[in-house]
Amino acid sequence: METMRWVDGCLEILDQTLLPGKAEYIKCEQYTTVCDAICRLSVRGAPAIGAAAAYGLVLGAAALKPAGKDEFIAAVEQIARNLSVTRPTAVNLQWALDRMLRVLHNYTSGNVEDLKETLLREAHAIYAEDLESNRRMGEFGEKLVPTNAAILTHCNAGALATAGIGTALGVIRAAHQAGKNISVYADETRPLLQGARLTTWEMVQEKIPVTLLTDNMAGYLMACGKVDLVIVGADRIAANGDVANKIGTYGVAVLAKEHGLPFYVAAPMSTIDFNIASGQGIPIENRDDREVTCFAGQQVAPEGVKVWNPAFDVTPAHLVTAIITDRGVARPPYTETLAALAGR
Incomplete structure (x- = not known):
């Protein structure tokens, strides 16, 4: 199922907030609808957000009727600024x-009109390149997966998070397609249950054996010897590194280190921000308190309780065994190996 598709001058986005119960597309005729879809997590995952934002810019530009090129560019730049603030952590945006x-x-x-067509071609290119990027990550990452392997993953870094087969789940899919005996453990990923709702749904569709567990079970799962490696995505x-x-x-990374398990990260080169020296400089999005205080629309915490709800955390490079990119696999020291893969 396509995460998004361009149909007759509109962007259709699979509404991931409804999965796995319903598979419905949001028809985006205006860029503001794309902004809302990104904010609401109807579309999520760094590569998918990037592609959606590109098409959002196309929609915004298409509606403009400027006096000339300079006025057009200024208006498009403002639309880009509006799109850019929807999610601050995912650099692909x-x-x-x-x-x-x-x-x-x-x-x-x-x-x-030529400029508008140029923007649409570039958005199509970003989408198409992500498809190929996913394939290459799967090809590189699959070689790190043993013939028989139980893999733990956290959140959803699959086809739903990209334009293609996924980053972390793309590696798992590639290993499965290579004939390896693969099974998956999926953390539920509180508070929005992307692992429970999305990762398990993808694996069931692919007929890859998958077991769901709550987030606080991962350590004991490792202690019981049920996991061989961990693969996650990145924003x-x-x-x-x-x-x-x-x-x-x-x-999960700390637990993997304690139990001597490889901890792999799969992400395209576009997710690497060479302008930020370390994780301390990465902006972390904080989300609505109700994501924590409510469950399935029902209040589960006392009214007025204080809530801390960061959407992301930062895993230090020393806990990461390798980073699987669309240009190859980087290993420590990442300052050198990631730069080398980028040709810097």
């Missing part, structure tokens, strides 16, 4: 918007 704006500034034609990776991913990832 800003990466995609910056790439779209670069193309716009570099295009020599003064014809506004932003600093130049030194520190990894921002869904809240709870850091705890």
